[in-house]
Amino acid sequence: MVRYQEGDFAAATVLVRHISPRLHRFFLAKSMSRSDADDLLQETWLRIHKVRHTYRHGEPALPWFYAIARHIRVDHYRKSLRVAAGERELEEMSKGAAVAPPQAGELEALLAPLSESQREVIAMLKVEGMSLEEVARAMSSSVGAVKQKVHRAYKKLRDTIGAAHREIDGTEDSA
Amino acid sequence: MKNRAKNEEIDDVLKRAALAPEDTDPLVLARIDESIKAALRPVRPLPPVWLMAAGLVLVCAVVSFAGGARAGLFGVAKMNLAERWLVFPALGLLVCFAAVSFVHQMIPASRLRLSPGTLLAFSSVALLAVFADLFRDYHIDHFFSAGIVCLLVGLLHAVPAGLLSWLTLRRGFAVNPASAGLVAGMLGGLAGVGVLELHCPNFQAAHILVWHTAVVPLSAALGALLGFGLRPRTWSDER
Numbered sequence: 001m002v003r004y005q006e007g008d009f010a011a012a013t014v015l016v017r018h019i020s021p022r023l024h025r026f027f028l029a030k031s032m033s034r035s036d037a038d039d040l041l042q043e044t045w046l047r048i049h050k051v052r053h054t055y056r057h058g059e060p061a062l063p064w065f066y067a068i069a070r071h072i073r074v075d076h077y078r079k080s081l082r083v084a085a086g087e088r089e090l091e092e093m094s095k096g097a098a099v100a101p102p103q104a105g106e107l108e109a110l111l112a113p114l115s116e117s118q119r120e121v122i123a124m125l126k127v128e129g130m131s132l133e134e135v136a137r138a139m140s141s142s143v144g145a146v147k148q149k150v151h152r153a154y155k156k157l158r159d160t161i162g163a164a165h166r167e168i169d170g171t172e173d174s175a
Numbered sequence: 176m177k178n179r180a181k182n183e184e185i186d187d188v189l190k191r192a193a194l195a196p197e198d199t200d201p202l203v204l205a206r207i208d209e210s211i212k213a214a215l216r217p218v219r220p221l222p223p224v225w226l227m228a229a230g231l232v233l234v235c236a237v238v239s240f241a242g243g244a245r246a247g248l249f250g251v252a253k254m255n256l257a258e259r260w261l262v263f264p265a266l267g268l269l270v271c272f273a274a275v276s277f278v279h280q281m282i283p284a285s286r287l288r289l290s291p292g293t294l295l296a297f298s299s300v301a302l303l304a305v306f307a308d309l310f311r312d313y314h315i316d317h318f319f320s321a322g323i324v325c326l327l328v329g330l331l332h333a334v335p336a337g338l339l340s341w342l343t344l345r346r347g348f349a350v351n352p353a354s355a356g357l358v359a360g361m362l363g364g365l366a367g368v369g370v371l372e373l374h375c376p377n378f379q380a381a382h383i384l385v386w387h388t389a390v391v392p393l394s395a396a397l398g399a400l401l402g403f404g405l406r407p408r409t410w411s412d413e414r
Contacts, residue, residue: 007217016207021197029192038203045207051348053218054282063284071283071350107192110185126189137284140351158181 001061005052016045022128023069029107029123030073030116044072062130066138070120077116113160118153121146221346224278230343231274232267235366238336242366243373246328250375258309262372265305266365269298273362277340280355281347291354295361295395302368302388310380322386325375329367329390330397337363337398349402356402357395364394 003011023044027037047068055064107127111119117139124135125146136143221227243251251259276294279285289297337359349355367390375387 005218005220007215009212009215012211012215013208016204016211020199020204020207024199025192025197038200041199041203042207042210046210049211049214051283053220053346054348055220056282057220059284067283067350068348105192106188110188122189126186127193129193133286137286140280140285140287140354142287142290154182154185157185158178161181161184162177 001052001055002057005055019065020045023065025127026066026069026120026123027073028105029111029119029127036076040069040072040076043076044069047072060134060137062128063134063137066124066128066130066134067140070138110157113156114153118149118156121149122153125150221282224275224282227278227281227344227347228271228274231277231340231362232270234339234343235270235274235336235362235369238332238339238363238366239369239373242328242332242370246370246374248373250371251373253376253378261305261309263369265301266369266372269301270362270365270369273298273358273365274340277355277358277362278344278347280351280358281344281349283348283350291357291361295357295392298361298365299388299391302391303384306383306388307380310378310383312379313381314379315381316379318381318385321377322382325371325377325382325386326389326393328374329364329371329387330394331367332370333360333363333367333390333394334397335363336366337394352402352405353399354402356405357399359402360398361391361395363398364391367391367394 001011001015004015020041024037024041027040028034032040048065051068055061111122114122120139121135124130124138125132130138132143132146136146139146254262272289272294276287276289276291279287280291340359340362368387371387371390375383377383
């Protein structure tokens with residue numbers, strides 16, 4: 001990272017190859033399409049490049065990358081909410097032409113019941129293998145708040161799994 | 176036991192996701208490389224946190240003293256020694272806390288010991304405690320007319336102090352502009368309170384507790400609104 005700050009293109013390329021797959025997966029965990037995740041990845045790197053001087057030597061780099069990716073993702077989310085509000089009006093005018101959602105992967109399907117911030121925490125902590133301290137830094141939050149989010153996310157996931165099991169059992173009984 | 180089985184089921188899915196190879200489109204990576212290569216030059220990292228925080232404290236001190244001196248140092252002249260030795264060091268300490276917090280807000284992935292909201296609540300309560308302990312004149316004269324003048328004077332000095340603080344840290348990057356704006360506003364508000372303590376000779380408890388202290392949360396709210404409204408447009412907004 002320091003060599004990247006010093007203008008070393010080889011170091012920048014190594015970083016892009018090493019970090020991009022993780023950031024891409026981070027965006028995909030938000031039930032995002034691949035093309036959206038590609039766009040956000042490029043946008044994130046543009047921002048990383050612009051603010052690379054804010055990385056401080058000796059600090060963990062991974063939370064720094066995720067903090068910026070998260071900022072880009074939040075902006076994208078706000079924009080998509082504005083677009084969705086406009087689209088709702090159009091939908092009301094042309095009801096019945098609903099498009100099927102893209103096939104969700106196993107991870108996306110599991111995380112679907114969670115809120116945005118809970119998904120982020122689970123993706124960073126359990127999928128990317130970051131520590132609680134790193135996740136707290138990336139989310140501009142405290143370790144305690146991150147622990148609480150994980151606890152609530154797991155409770156919600158357990159409830160969802162329990163409901164799914166009951167549904168399957170009920171179907172089998174009636175059959 | 177049931178919970179444990181469900182947790183294991185959840186962990187299995189997450190582990191499989193973590194182990195799954197992530198194939199990012201090589202074309203996308205090549206485009207990122209190209210865009211970085213086109214604008215790659217050495218950059219100067221940010222100065223140490225203490226230096227940036229010291230700059231912010233200096234900005235607040237200059238605005239407070241300049242504002243107080245311009246309006247007249249009637250308040251500090253009327254204070255006794257104990258009041259001077261409690262009010263200004265307390266304000267200074269709160270300014271230091273807010274300055275460090277603002278610096279951390281402008282560096283992505285900084286370790287936050289106190290959230291901006293908690294710091295604002297702590298600062299407001301600390302000011303209230305100091306003022307309530309020192310000023311015990313419980314008469315109420317011209318509560319609204321005198322109070323609104325003080326509030327406006329405080330806010331009028333809070334705005335330049337907050338903006339100058341933002342300018343001081345312009346090389347930073349706020350991942351949460353509303354929080355950063357809140358802390359910048361709080362810093363400006365504390366400078367505004369400094370001006371009022373130097374200038375205002377009205378030592379009635381109600382006046383100081385309500386109108387002087389209100390400068391901090393109001394200025395912080397203004398900062399948060401500005402931060403949210405002026406958050407940088409991203410590439411996706413420009414498309």
